Amino acid sequence: MLAGGSLSQGAELSALELKTARKIYVGKCAKCHKLYDPKQYSPEKWDEWMEKMNRKARLKPEQIELLARYLAAGRAGKVQLPK
Secondary structure (H helix, E strand, O other): OOOOOOOOOOOOOOHHHHHHHHHHHHHHHOOOOOOOOHHHOOHHHHHHHHHHHHHHHOOOHHHHHHHHHHHHHHHOOOOOOOO
């Protein structure tokens, strides 16, 4: 599971992790499509899309984990996600 699932729901991120995750999110995700609000999807549906998009974006495992934590934090309202 990814952002909506078993990874810690909005686990604390350091300033460097926030910056890096935002860069991945904007650089990889918005490169091909608009940025979607994870809150608009069920956790299961969001995880499904994340699995598909991770393959397309060719993210490394550590990038997937960081992005999932970042998006979970956004989903929990702990960080402001770019639109």
